[in-house]
Amino acid sequence: MKLFLFKPIFMGVCMFCQLVSIPLLADIVVDHRKSQSYSQWFDSHYELCQEMQKIAQHDQENFQQLELSYWKRSEHYEVEEAKGFDMVFAPEQSLEKAEWEVFESFSDNQFYPFEDIPDSIVFYLHRSIKAKEAVELPLTVSCNMPFKIWLNKRLVITNKEQNAPAQSKRIELKKGENQLLIKIDNHYDTSIRFSLQPPIDSMDLLAHFLSKSYKEIKDNQLKEMIAWEIEDNIWSIKNLSELHEGLCQNYIDAMASDFELKKTAENFIKKQNSFYGLKILRLLYQIDHFCKKMDYVQVNYPDDHQGWQAFKTSMNNLIKQSSKAIDDFLAGNSTENLLQEQLEKTIVTGLQIPVRLPSTPLTPGRFGGYYTDLKYYPEWDNWWRIGDHPDLVIVFPEDTHKFVFWRGTNYIPHWVTEKGFWYNNEFNETWFSHGSAEPMSDKDCRYSHVRLLASHPGRVVVHWRYALNDVKYDIAWPDKFTGWGDWSDEYYYIYPDAVGVRKVILHTSYASESSIKSTDESGHEWQEGIVVYHPFTTPEDYLHIDAVHVANMQGKSGKWSWKTHGEPTTPTPDGSNIVMMNMKSNYKPFVISQEGVELSPYEGAQGGSHFRWRDHWPTTREPTPGRNANGLQAAHGSFFHVLNIPYYEKEKHKLTKIMLHGLTQTAVEGLVPVAQSWLKAPELKLVDDKLATYEGYDMTQRAYVLTLSKSGTSATIDLDIMADKESPMVNPVLIFNNLETNERKLSMNGQLLKLGSDYSCGTELEFKHTKQIYWINKTLTSKTRLSFQ
Secondary structure (H helix, E strand, O other), X not given: OOHXXXXXXXXXXXXXXXXXXXXXXXXXXXXXXXOOOHHHHHHHHHHHHHHHHHHHHHHHHHHHXXXXXXXXXXXXXXXXXXXXXXXXXXXXXXXXXXXXXXXXXXXXXXXXXXXXXXXXXXXXXXEEEEEXXXXXXXXXXXXXXXXXXXXXXXXXXXXXXXXXXXXEEEEEEOOEEEEEEEEEXXXXXXXXXXXXXXXXXXXXXXXXXXXXXXXXXXXXXXXXXXXHHHHOOOOOOOOHHHHHHHHHHHHHHHOOOOOHHHHHHHHHHHHOOOHHHHHHHHHHHHHHHHHHHHHHHHHHOOOOOHHHHHHHHHHHHHHHHHHHHHHHHHOOOOOHHHHHHHHHHHHHHHOOOOOOOXXXXXXXXXXXXXXXXXXXXXXXXXXXXXXXXXXXXXXXXXXXXXXXXXXXXXXOOEEEOOOOOXXXXXXXXXXXXXXXXXXXXXXXXXXXXXXXXXXXXOEEEEEEEEEOEOOOOOEOOXXXXXXXXXXXXXXXXXXXXXXXXXXXXXXXXXXXXXXXXXXXXXXXXXXXXXEEEOOOOOHXXXXXXXXXXXXXXXOOEEEEEOOOOOOOEOOOXXXXXXXXXXXXXXOEEXXXXXXXXXXXXXXXXXXXXXXXXEOOOOOOOOOOOOOEOOOOOOEEEEEEEEEOXXXXXXXXXXXXXXXXXXXXXXXXXXXXXXXXXXXXOOOEEEOOOOOEEEEEEEOOOOEEEEEEOHHHOOOOEXXXXXXXXXXXEEOOEEEEEOOOOOOOOEEEOOEEOOEOOOEEEEEEEOOOOEEEEEEEOOEEXXXXXXXXX
């Protein structure tokens, strides 16, 4: 559809109303521009503005030749409340039958409140309009009460609603005298605005139009660039007659003052103040945005990242070449085509800025959980309405791996390796109406939220709560009596060795033996090994072809290979319950379950990769339940399930499962002692059980739990952990309830341990008591005496 087809449509509707013309015009132009480039999009909008200016000027000229009488107001007609709209009174029968008074205080283009009008009455406004020739003009009325409008006894607008949007229509005035009549059904406090005069400033219309256009465009890169213009108020021009000058100045004002590009743009437009100059200015504006974007995303790259440094060097060279091309053109040593070609070459590269999922901070830190604001890239970050601390990061000492709860992944927690590779163990998922019901569908984080319960040198405790909702925000399986659907609470107990327990509590009204909703046979998932990929990368950048390693408690292992695209070979020793992702990083994510589970691989492959990967999540805004990846944005891939995990607890409407997870630098067989420590913890014996009570080993906290008696609160507590080679204890954790004094000194087999390197500890204040947590950086393979002094 060519732009000339718009012209009769423009003339046939009111270009300056706020309701009628905007949807019609926007639908036409949006359809025309869905597949256009940014340059084509801009050119069409520029032509549209010029067309709007012509129409506005034409209507102004027509309006100037009218002779308008003063408004007159009729007598009042009392009615029962809200019943006067369809009743016929004298002015509708004949203007001569009504009594009128001149109403000079009511003028066009201004809201007028009828404060002296009583409630529950009908009244009329009337004026005569003399036209030298037959003309067409835009009539716009805003009224908070029901009203009707007649022109020469012909009903042209009717509105029965209170507080309705402005009503608009182009009306035809005949040559000579015309009679305009307005009926208002006043319930209370009428106010009205009337206009036949189109405002020269039509930017309100254009703002609505651009907003509509922006929402409907499917191309993400085009949409992103249009978002810049909306954010920078590029099209906010005081008067369409100053379109060219206004756009030029807005583009220059939006450019960063600390970039040389702004000076280049100012110099260029002084010498080339034409539409071609505006086009070049627009290209410089885009390049300026890319410069600002590179500065913004720099924070997520380490200084020694070769790929990022290479891209920056390439982009900076192109920018220098662009500046030189402008100088050459102004000096007469180049052509328009060569200049535009160089700028567009720079823009094509700028569109490929390799944004990276947040990895801050990039240096080792003090162990603990910290609220922060994780940066992604400007256009994405600006979408959110958040405070200063929306995200949560757990930092580990000595290296740059992390455990991250980020809004961009809907707070689904991820282990992030020292190379910035993201991995998660899924969440509760079920199947409801529109695809899966899961936190992955909570694009706005309406239900998903995270809070830090404890953070100290001994451990970090985090609570993550979410609903199982689909992409339409319907929560799965609502209870027919209470209305509550499925919700989950997950608790994470994370220790300095980057190993922790994930405790998952599913609240559901369908907690049967197999966790199956009896009416439709849809169950719930509890674990899925998922890798998340940065934009402009592929799965092969993260994973070896033998991407999953598995093992059982006897140390027998198997390597699952995706050498054949999408068809993994999965040698799995009997009883395997340990799984590790074989990432191309020093630290590798793992998960350990209780014995008796089933391990199941994910099959399929897309986009030339050996692996299955999709980009409907994370960071996407579209309510899409599934879509294959193209490598241009953040994506994810699923690799395995741990199925039939035993229930840790079962209640009427509540099911609980647990698993051990974390990061390791060992082979999968090296995780067997860690699994033994958790699943078959060695016995603990108190030397003096009068000082404390041993409550047992709590798998949900990966800890021995003791409660001190009054006599034990100040005494030395001695205990033995009965470890051996068959039942080791890796990095034991001890929790002392009612221990309210300062941290105690710790000895092992009579040797004093060093706080900070040999062990860490911290205090957690609870509502009814205090407890202290000790994490010991030792592997015990024989009977060991621990003394807390």
